[in-house]
Amino acid sequence: MYDVAIIGAGINGCSIAFELTQAGKKVILIDMCSVAGGGSGAAGAFISPKFSKAGELKELLHEAFLYSMDFYETNFPHLLSKRALLHIAQNDEDAESLRTYKEQTQLELLTPSKEIINAITQEAQTQENISINAGLVNAEAMCQALAKSAKFVKEKVESLVYDEGMWNINEEYCAKEVVLATGAYESLLDEPYIQLRGIWGHRIDIKTTTQNPYSLHQFVSISPSKEGVVAIGATHNVHYHPQTSTEPYDLEEGRAELLAKAARTLKLEDVEIIRDYTGLRSGSFDYIPIVGPLVLSNATLQNKSLRLHTKTPDYESYSYYPNLTMINGNGGYGFVLAPYLAKILSEYILSEKKISPRLLPARFFARWAKKL
Ligand SMILES: Cc1cc2nc3c(=O)[nH]c(=O)nc-3n(C[C@H](O)[C@H](O)[C@H](O)COP(=O)(O)OP(=O)(O)OC[C@H]3O[C@@H](n4cnc5c(N)ncnc54)[C@H](O)[C@@H]3O)c2cc1C
Numbered sequence: 489m490y491d492v493a494i495i496g497a498g499i500n501g502c503s504i505a506f507e508l509t510q511a512g513k514k515v516i517l518i519d520m521c522s523v524a525g526g527g528s529g530a531a532g533a534f535i536s537p538k539f540s541k542a543g544e545l546k547e548l549l550h551e552a553f554l555y556s557m558d559f560y561e562t563n564f565p566h567l568l569s570k571r572a573l574l575h576i577a578q579n580d581e582d583a584e585s586l587r588t589y590k591e592q593t594q595l596e597l598l599t600p601s602k603e604i605i606n607a608i609t610q611e612a613q614t615q616e617n618i619s620i621n622a623g624l625v626n627a628e629a630m631c632q633a634l635a636k637s638a639k640f641v642k643e644k645v646e647s648l649v650y651d652e653g654m655w656n657i658n659e660e661y662c663a664k665e666v667v668l669a670t671g672a673y674e675s676l677l678d679e680p681y682i683q684l685r686g687i688w689g690h691r692i693d694i695k696t697t698t699q700n701p702y703s704l705h706q707f708v709s710i711s712p713s714k715e716g717v718v719a720i721g722a723t724h725n726v727h728y729h730p731q732t733s734t735e736p737y738d739l740e741e742g743r744a745e746l747l748a749k750a751a752r753t754l755k756l757e758d759v760e761i762i763r764d765y766t767g768l769r770s771g772s773f774d775y776i777p778i779v780g781p782l783v784l785s786n787a788t789l790q791n792k793s794l795r796l797h798t799k800t801p802d803y804e805s806y807s808y809y810p811n812l813t814m815i816n817g818n819g820g821y822g823f824v825l826a827p828y829l830a831k832i833l834s835e836y837i838l839s840e841k842k843i844s845p846r847l848l849p850a851r852f853f854a855r856w857a858k859k860l
Contacts, residue, residue, distance in 0.1 A: 489514075489654075489662045489663070489664075490514050490515060490516045490639075490661065490662065490663040490664075491508070491513040491514045491515065491663065491664055491665065492508050492513050492514075492515045492516075492663055492664070492665040492666070492667060492837070493515075493516045493518060493655060493657055493661060493663035493665070493666050493667070494508075494515060494516070494517045494518070494638070494666075494667045494669055495518050495519075495645045495648075495657070495666065495667070495668055495669060495670055495676065496518075496519060496526070496668065496669035496670040496671060496673075497517050497518075497519035497521075497522070497523040497524065497525070497631065497635060497640065497669075498519075498524060498526045498527060498528035498529075498631065498669060498671050498822070499524070499528040499531070499533075499627070499630070499631055499634075499818075499822045499823055499826040500528075500669040500671070500815045500816065500818065500822065500826050500829070500830070501517060501519070501635075501667070501669030501815075502517070502523065502524075502528075502630075502631040502632075502634035502635040502826075503634055503815075503826040503827050503829070503830035504667055504669060504815055504830040504833055504834060505517050505634060505635050505637075505638040506563075506634040506635070506637075506830065507830045507831060507833075507834035508638075508834055508837070508838075509637035509638055510637075511834065511838055513838075514639075515637070515638040515639065516638065516639045516640075516641060516661055516663065517635055517638040517639065517640050517641070518640075518641045518642075518643055518645055518657065518661070519640070519641075519642060519643075520642070520643065520644035520645070520673075520674075521642070522642065523628070523631050523632050523635050523640060524627060524628040524631035524632070526671050526673055526767055526768065527671050527672065527689070527767035527768045527769050527770065527822065528627055528628075528631055528671075528767070528822060528823075529627060529628050529631075529765065529767060530627075530689055530690075530691055530721075530722070530765040530766055530767030531627045531691070531721075531722075531765075531767070531822060531823055532624060532627070532691060532709050532711065532719055532721045532722065533624060533625050533626075533627040533630070533822070533823035534573075534622070534623075534624045534703055534705070534709050534711075534823075535553065535556055535557055535560070535568075535622055535623045535624060535625065535823060535824050536553065536573055536575075536622050536703070536705065536824065537549050537550050537553040537595070537620075537622075537824075538550070538821070539575050539585065539586055539589050539618060540585050540589065541584075541585045541588045541589065542588075544776060544846065545775050545776060548776065548777075548825075549821055549824060549825070551828065552821070552824050552825045552827075552828035552829075553622075553824055555827060555828040555831070556823070556824050556825070556826070556827040556828055557570075557622070557623055559827040559828075560623065560625055560630070560827070564625075564630060564633050564634075567625050567626045567629050567630045567633060568623050568624075568625050569623055569624050569625070569712070569714075570621065570622075570623045571621075571622065571623060571624065571701075571702060571703050571712050572598055572600075572601075572604075572619055572620070572621060572622070572701070572702050572703070573619065573620055573621070573622035573702060573703040573704075573705065574600050574604055574608075574617055574618075574619045574702045574703070574704050574705070575617060575618050575619075575705045575706070576608070576612050576615050576616075576617045576704070576705070576706040576753060577615045577616040577617065577706075578615075578706055578707060582616075583615065583616035586616045586617070586618050587616060589618065590618055595620050595621075596620065596621065597618065597619065597620060598619040598620060598621065599619070600617065600619045600702075601701065601702075603699075603701055604700075604701055604702045604704075607698065607699065607700055607701070607754060607755060608704070608753055608754055608755070609751075609752060609753060609754065609755055611752060612706060612752065612753045612754075615706075619702075622703060623703075624703055624711060624712075625823055627823065630823070641661070643658065643660075645657055645658055645674075645676060646658060647659060648666065648676055648677070650809070650810055650811075650812075653810075655811065655812070664811060665811045665812070665813075665837060666811065666812045666813075667812075667813050667814070667815060667833070667837075668782075668812070668813070668814045668815075668816070669814075669815050669816065670816070671684075671768060671769075671770040671816065672684050672685070672686030672687075672768040672769065672770035672771075673686075673731070673768060677782065677809075679782065679783070679785055680785065680856065681783070681785060681849075681852045681853045681855070681856035681857070682778070682782070682814075682849060682852060683773060683852070684770045684771065684772060684778075684816060684817060685726070685770070685771045685772075685773065686729050686768040686769070686770060686771075687724055687725070687726055687768065687769045687770075687771055687819070687820075688723070688724075688725040688726070688727075688728045688729065688730070688737070688766065688767075688768055688769075689721065689722035689723055689724060689725070689766065689767060689768070689769055689820075690721070690722060690723040690725070690737075690739070690742035690743075690745075690746065690764065690765070690766050691719060691720065691721025691722040691723075691746070691764075691765045691766075692719070692720050692721070692742075692743055692746055692747075692761050692763065692764055692765070693717055693718070693719050693720075693761075693762050693763040693765075694717070694718055694719075694720060694747075694756075694759050694760060694761050694762060695716050695717055695758075695759070695760040695762055696713075696716065696717075696718055696756055696757060696758055696759050696760075697716070697757050697758040698713070698718070698754060698755060698756050698757050698758075699713050700712055700713045700718055700754055701713070704753055704754060706749075706752065706753040707749035707750075707752055707753065708720055708721060708722065708723075708746055708749040708750055708753075709721055709722070710750055710753060710754055717762065720746045720747070720749075720750045721746065721765070722746075722820075723742050723745055723746060724820075725742075729768070730768065737766065739764060739766075742764075742766075743761055743764070747759065747761075769818070769819055769820055769822070770816055770817055770818065770819070771817060771819040771820075772816070772817030772819075772852075773852075774851075775819060776817070776846060776847065777815075777816065777817040777818050777819075777825055777829055777847060778814055778815070778816045778817040778847065778848075778849050778852070779813075779814070779815050779816075779829050779832055779833050779843055779847040779848070779849075780813055780814065780833070780836060780843040780847060780848040780849055780850070781808045781809065781812065781813050781814075781836075781848075781849070781850075782808060782809045782812055782813065782814055782849050783806045783807065783808055783809075783849060783850050783853040784806075784807045784808060784809055785853060785856075785857070787807035788806045788807045788853065788857070789857065789860075791805070791806075791807070793805075794806075796854075796857045796858055796860070797858060801850075801854040803845060803848060803850040803851075803854070806850055806853065813833060813836070813837065814849055815829055815830065815833050829847070832844075832847070
């Protein structure tokens with residue numbers, strides 16, 4: 489019997505496994521593939537803030553960026569590469585956002601080195617840019633390191649039943665608590681208000697004689713060179729889904745798109761593609777991640793005193809699945825957000841610390857129920 493069963497061993501599942509095992513909990517981590525076998529294994533995994541003018545997601549990512557850089561450096565310094573980042577505007581609108589960002593930010597701004605300016609194309613040199621200290625992590629090794637103290641089981645979870653104060657998983661494993669960290673791959677509960685968008689992404693590793701000292705972000709992200717290898721990612725493909733598409737994914741098309749976009753930023757020479765990575769990002773419909781307990785929609789709707797048509801829904805009046813939470817919807821910022829969100833979720837599980845309503849799954853229930 490386990491204290492907590494986590495379903496999904498991507499960066500979200502592994503980060504929460506880390507927090508809970510650190511707190512002395514007995515944790516089982518179940519994934520139908522491997523650790524980092526879903527979207528997380530495909531990630532670059534650049535740790536960067538969002539360079540936009542304003543907005544809730546920008547604020548959240550700023551906090552998460554500071555938190556996760558510190559978290560990775562403190563706990564796994566050997567898996568974090570601290571590197572300067574150069575973000576180059578794609579167009580005039582983007583340039584305007586960067587100028588506003590630079591005026592407002594408290595992050596230290598760097599002057600790009602001569603080396604990186606010489607390495608980028610003429611076109612990229614003429615665009616507005618911003619440079620800060622940032623990082624990238626080894627995605628797969630990071631997930632494995634985070635999950636080290638949990639018991640890992642490779643198995644697809646098909647049944648989840650709550651009985652006599654205990655969750656029974658696949659009629660095989662028992663746990664007091666369940667955390668769903670299944671990304672965009674499966675929906676284990678039939679709750680219509682939870683909807684996630686799977687956004688397929690393709691990333692490549694190339695060998696090149698071009699030396700790139702920075703993390704570069706423009707039309708795609710380009711990693712600093714490591715032993716002659718550079719990572720380029722990622723595509724954003726909303727039309728392909730590995731579980732529902734009838735045609736196989738066109739790898740050659742993805743490769744061509746990545747190389748063409750990267751070549752607009754970096755003077756790439758002697759290129760040889762050595763590895764492809766693909767996976768699904770999981771995005772929520774308001775772009776903000778989803779963290780916390782799940783509303784039992786049928787039971788909640790039966791509550792006759794429930795006020796559905798209100799601007800300020802009372803989430804505490806809803807009915808919830810017992811001891812069941814979710815962490816999902818990180819979009820393209822999984823490795824930036826996961827340590828920060830896992831901290832929030834673990835504090836909720838361990839000491840019932842309240843989660844910001846902005847992150848709660850209940851916000852989607854409120855919106856869905858209003859339309860009924
Ligand atoms: C190409 C690409 C590049 C990216 N680059 C970056 C980047 O540079 N920086 C960044 O921060 N983010 C990046 N991201 C985004 C980041 O990878 C995602 O936000 C993150 O992986 C989401 O993690 P997750 O744990 O929610 O989901 P996943 O990693 O997808 O994990 C979910 C897991 O759940 C398992 N699962 C689902 N259902 C079941 C079931 N029923 N039973 C058992 N197991 C189940 C799946 O097998 C999967 O392993 C990138 C994503 C892609 C695709």
